[in-house]
Amino acid sequence: MLTNEDYAKAFHEIKNSIAIVNSSIQLLESQHPELSDYEYWQDSIEALNYLKQMVQELSQAKLTSDFPMQQVNLNTFLKSLVLSVHSLYFNRKFQCKYNFEPDLPLIMADPLRLNQAIMNLIKNAYEAMESGGCVEITAYCRNNMIHIDITDFGGGIAPEYEKHLFTPFFTSKSNGTGLGLAITKQIIESHNGSLDFVSCSGTGCTFSILLPAADK
Numbered sequence: 001m002l003t004n005e006d007y008a009k010a011f012h013e014i015k016n017s018i019a020i021v022n023s024s025i026q027l028l029e030s031q032h033p034e035l036s037d038y039e040y041w042q043d044s045i046e047a048l049n050y051l052k053q054m055v056q057e058l059s060q061a062k063l064t065s066d067f068p069m070q071q072v073n074l075n076t077f078l079k080s081l082v083l084s085v086h087s088l089y090f091n092r093k094f095q096c097k098y099n100f101e102p103d104l105p106l107i108m109a110d111p112l113r114l115n116q117a118i119m120n121l122i123k124n125a126y127e128a129m130e131s132g133g134c135v136e137i138t139a140y141c142r143n144n145m146i147h148i149d150i151t152d153f154g155g156g157i158a159p160e161y162e163k164h165l166f167t168p169f170f171t172s173k174s175n176g177t178g179l180g181l182a183i184t185k186q187i188i189e190s191h192n193g194s195l196d197f198v199s200c201s202g203t204g205c206t207f208s209i210l211l212p213a214a215d216k
Contacts, residue, residue: 071106107191156204188209
């Protein structure tokens with residue numbers, strides 16, 4: 001039985017090999033610009049980029065157990081996350097609104113993995129609104145459960161896709177791996193939480209994270 005450490009080493013070696021191939025391709029193209037006109041050159045680059053993304057996401061998926069949990073102040077954590085969102089996405093086309101209930105209870109979490117999960121949902125929300133729009137992030141506590149809602153106004157999810165949304169390798173994106181939401185759900189569930197969504201066709205979609213408050 002391979003351990004998480006074994007998987008980490010294997011993925012590290014694979015990523016190193018991909019990096020070497022990627023560097024070689026870039027060097028070849030710089031020395032032989034005519035290669036860019038070759039019929040299958042761009043397809044090869046796109047396939048390599050897809051492979052890089054898949055290996056990265058698979059390595060994250062495999063290592064979503066045994067998180068180094070610690071007490072996390074959600075108000076501080078979410079405000080820091082919003083600053084990252086603004087620096088990445090905020091402009092005249094894309095905006096972010098947020099409303100966090102004051103004095104949210106502490107939670108037990110791995111801040112890096114939780115940040116990864118929420119940022120992935122926010123990234124998906126912006127991508128759903130190709131021509132621009134506003135993402136709304138809301139956080140509140142009810143019955144000792146923390147609710148974090150991420151809402152976009154990108155037209156919603158096609159009904160035929162809904163039941164497959166968290167299925168690994170299922171994607172409606174031309175360049176997607178179909179792993180992002182599956183990994184996000186796995187991270188949230190590893191925090192003893194849950195992830196669900198409500199989609200309104202023609203309007204938008206809300207992804208809802210539920211996390212238990214830490215024991216007092």
